[in-house]
Amino acid sequence: MIRLLNEADDQACQRLLLQKPAENLFIIGDIENFGYDTDFQRVWGYFDEALELTAVLLKYRSNYICYADGPFDAEGFGKIINQDPEFRELSGLESMTSEIIPYIEHPKKHSRTLYYAKCEKLEPFSYSDKDCEVKLATLSDVPLIADLHNQISEFEESENREDSIRSGMENQSARTYYIKRGNQLVSSASTTAENSVSAMVVGVCTHPNYEQQGYASLCMNQLCKDLLTEGKTLCLFYDNPSAGRIYKRLGFEDIGHWMMHLYDPVPVQNAAPTD
Secondary structure, three states: OEEEOOHHHHHHHHHHHOOOOOOOHHHHHHHHHHOOEOOOEEEEEEEOOOOOEEEEEEEEOOEEEEEEOOOOOHHHHHHHHHOOOOOOEEEEEHHHHHHHHHHOOOOEEEEEEEEEEEEOOOOOOOOOOOOOOEEEOOHHHHHHHHHHHHOOOOOOOOOOHHHHHHHHHHOOOOOEEEEEEOOEEEEEEEEEOOOOOEEEEEEEEEOHHHOOOOHHHHHHHHHHHHHHHOOOEEEEEEOOHHHHHHHHHHOOEEEEEEEEEEEOOOOHHHOOOOO
């Protein structure tokens, strides 16, 4: 049985999601921030024959994300998605999205596959440079962080980078750790989508003039140490096996492939109304 969830289902929903705080980072955060009934967010649950909640499908604007800890009604989730003319993206672990995709009728654009890793325990770490201090950024550091990110070729260009970094700090969904040499930031590592039990690591970078000196690992080590002390599980995406090896030395372990499936909108005359 599939039905919309509401506040009365929160205990059962949290019990399911909190078993895997890294895998469910986005769903947990969206529910904490926006609840079960807003103009742009809905949450459906699949209940097995024993009426136990075993799968969740969350809609945030045009994006859907799924999680299940066992068999679920993938066709039913597909029907919900097909009824939504706003639908543009399905994401989640490959083992779950692969079940739903055969039932989606929207025209598909393309898919992206990323490695998904989590860290629940930090591996021992040593660094020889005693003068190197990792600091937690404040709002006054935002322009320097944005300037560093603008010099990283692998990062996407953004006209509102400063605003985005500042907003994350202000609403406490993000933080940044950095190393500074003189007046210049030489390396940083950030979080995003922080919730009460997990956080996503992003923006790990080093200025081109300071690469291969261990600065990014040092920033990551401090970030992981602080958040793990707070009881949060850390997770991250990566698509470069070399980067994966660096993260694994710190204690990250692969937990699967994260899929992002993008779809074209359906013609208005063919779109059915949502529930």
